Amino acid sequence: MMKKLLVLAVLGVSALCAADGAKLFGAKCAECHGGDGKEASISGKAIAGDTTALSKLTGYKSGTFGGEQKATMQASLEGLSDDDLKAIAAHIGTLK
Template structure:
């Protein structure tokens, strides 16, 4: 009988503790949800204001039509060519091309034009065409000038 009474008291105690826990959790969630909402609204308002200020600082009244073109020298431009053509232009690119350091500036410009319009080059001309098309006329001029004089250096 005493054992039955103890088990009954334990069950009652556990049930009360569970109810108390659920009520506490409910009150905690119910009371704290409004505070979170207020904090979220405040954070959103601050973010919007911060973004508006950022935009205002970066708005320019006038747009300049001057374009600055960065021109590298021929030696700097040639660095991307040297992996196939060699540091002095004496390598056969992909094992098939002629060494480019034997060409004059005029010959190189003609070759560049041929790669660009597809009238020059062998089976790998599409590789060179992509490289040539990525360069401006001024850069090609600088490259041709540098390559034609590379053998002398």
């Protein structure tokens, strides 16, 4: 019985993270990258399905990654937690 409860709890948290990732993406990313992540942003790159999004987002936030868009991305990510970045990256990974 405890195993079933644990599995259900993990699934519930996963669903919550996915929902938060979609909401955060809509608020922080969609303006430049489009709601589906397929828009070519100022950098000319779509991000839909990017499996390296978390490392890029973390680098942008800390200022250790990015070219000419580093300052723009760093400002966009200001105030987001590591969990927020993980949720956004997970959502980006689901976009096709």
